[in-house]
Amino acid sequence: MITSKLKQLDAVRAKLAHLEQTVETELRQELAVLHKQYGFSDLKSFFKAVRAATGSGIQAPSRKVGRPKKAAAAPKTRKRAKITAAIRARVKKLVQAGKSGSKIAKAVGISLPSVQNIKKAAGLVKSRKPEPGKAPVKKKVAKKRAAKKAPVQTAPAPAAAQPSAVATGE
Numbered sequence: 481m482i483t484s485k486l487k488q489l490d491a492v493r494a495k496l497a498h499l500e501q502t503v504e505t506e507l508r509q510e511l512a513v514l515h516k517q518y519g520f521s522d523l524k525s526f527f528k529a530v531r532a533a534t535g536s537g538i539q540a541p542s543r544k545v546g547r548p549k550k551a552a553a554a555p556k557t558r559k560r561a562k563i564t565a566a567i568r569a570r571v572k573k574l575v576q577a578g579k580s581g582s583k584i585a586k587a588v589g590i591s592l593p594s595v596q597n598i599k600k601a602a603g604l605v606k607s608r609k610p611e612p613g614k615a616p617v618k619k620k621v622a623k624k625r626a627a628k629k630a631p632v633q634t635a636p637a638p639a640a641a642q643p644s645a646v647a648t649g650e
Contacts, residue, residue, distance in 0.1 A: 514526070561589065561590045561591070561594065563590065563594060563598070567588055567590065567598075568598050568601075568602070570588055571584055571588060571590075571595055571598045571599065571602075572598070572599075572602050572604065574587065574588070575599055575602075575604050576604075581595045581596060581599070
């Protein structure tokens, strides 16, 4: 049953704890006389000899062999472009030549939103805002107005909608 297995488990745990205790005490005893086994009179001279044998003192553990260290990563943030009068003039010239905004941005070395801002400031883009005094007209409203102005054609009613002699029983 399970109770017998639990008892066995407790017994094994007790035996393991006892073994750990004995290993710990034996290890301390052996380390305490290690310097004498190698012919040193005291621990200080033994440690000095060990440090001399390993190089220049106790070193920190070295890196694992394998992948080399990564180089310091360059910052991912982009440096802000200085928009000068020369850049504005070049953008204006390219817009008038018919180039797209993204091609202009790549050619000049600035972002697309910067190109759009320069075009807007130079008056090369139509504003989405309505002119003062005029109400904005949405596309859907314009379509409805056009549909109202067009003449409406009425189609004759389908034949099934008219009463037939068969359906009334005449």
